[in-house]
Amino acid sequence: MSETVVRFAPSPTGFLHIGGARTALFNWLYARHTGGKMRLRIEDTDRARSTQAAIDAILDGLAWLGLAWDGEPVFQFARVERHRAVVEEMLARGTAYRCYCTAEELEAMRARAAAEGRPPRYDGRWRDRDPAEAPAGVAPAIRLRAPQEGETVIEDAVQGRVTFPNADLDDLVLLRSDGTPTYMLAVVVDDHDMGVTDIIRGVDHLTNAARQVHIYQALGWDVPRMAHIPLIHGPDGTKLSKRHGALGVEAYREMGYLPAALRNYLVRLGWSHGDQEIFSADEMIALFDLDHVGRSAARFDFAKLENLNGQYIRAAADADLLADFRVALPYLPGGAAAKAKLDAGLWEAFAAALPGLKERAKTLIDLLDGASFLLADRPLQLDGRAEALLTDEAKARLRALAGDLAGLSEWNAEAAEAVVRRFAEQEGVKLGQVAQPLRAAVTGRAVSPPIFDVLAILGRQESLARIADRAG
């Protein structure tokens, strides 16, 4: 038994979307589980739509998710000569033929089929026609001489045995009239040349799989094992679109999700291991198998992702979480500004506050928000509503409190709390409303956010309003 080789083969026409990320994850898990390799192939044969930016986004997305591939990425376009050579061979052996149909002709063919209620398929008009009849000035496309009768069977690792009537699969184009290879041809040749043993991809490729089998057969090559995994749909069950979660993985990074949490969420979309919900990377690798991949499409659910992310944040060791946060910070909204402001002292303060902060954070953005009292400009300003609500006397009382806090010779949670407790009693507000932010901030370290700051920055307008009421 030779080593397993899988591949992830995105086309660089956009970012790495969530479905692609899961396909990559499944491939990666399968490779790691079997001790094999995952290769990366960039399917850039569509020159017009392929961009370097998309290639970068895909590579970056995979790296962020921690899905490392083996060896150098293969760029499909660089292999055109090989693809052409294979087609030449097929031509010579009669498993492919030249088709002189024009685009208009094909268009008419499809239109007629639609009008007559027939499936839109190439009718094979050049299949057995004498090349001598070729019209002058028309560059031919090369088509596969596909079997017209019988059926093609795919033994799929997740879909089971799937049978296609060959009558429904027409003679696909292998080489375009401009001499460039099509996706169908390139995939087969590249998978073969790269030694791919297992193809794991979305079910949207299932029909393609049958046609590709025809190419393998025409070439006399072994067909790799295949596993077509179900697609991910939007929350409403329809195809994932922009307004759902069809964002690039970098968008999830910007929303403050941890790659480990996203991975965990993704692996449970379609795959399960009994009732287990949380999997470390090592566990996933050890337990992942194609047998337990379901066949029905899953809907993307942000609420569950968020919950999972919160669990990961809470469970993370402080040092690890701090490291993750530092790495992610530049990508978070307002993160760049925060990063610029965080000097060594503030980082220390942040690290001190982290144990308290992470208990109530579901995303890294929540963590950043929670630390806003550390980052706000001094002296602090009350927000407009509070400014309007508070009487001068109330403001003075708040400032006095701030003074009391700032004046504490030894700053710690108990001392601060004592001051705050007195204030709370005076003002008739609940201690928890002011003490909790303090506790989160202080946690015994030399951080001193005066309560004035805390109230103003956290924008607790309802508290301020209540204080204002009491004050006059």
Place this chain on the structure above:
RNA sequence: GCGCCCAUCGUCUAGCGGUCCAGGACGUUGCCCUUUCACGGCAAAAACACGGGUUCGAGUCCCGUUGGGCGCGCCA
């Protein structure tokens, strides 16, 4: 239209003929904890799409219906 696939709580799913008056998780609701929020604890509501078979017995097997998805390019 034709082909292929899918169908268990709102969502992700467990279930591979009896141990399922269907289990877990998210979400929702209630209670507890908490002098805010969150976390945590407890509890509740919530599903085998429908109809036929097969079988002593079906969520589990077969067929059909309905609903949904994917594919049908000289795109990938």
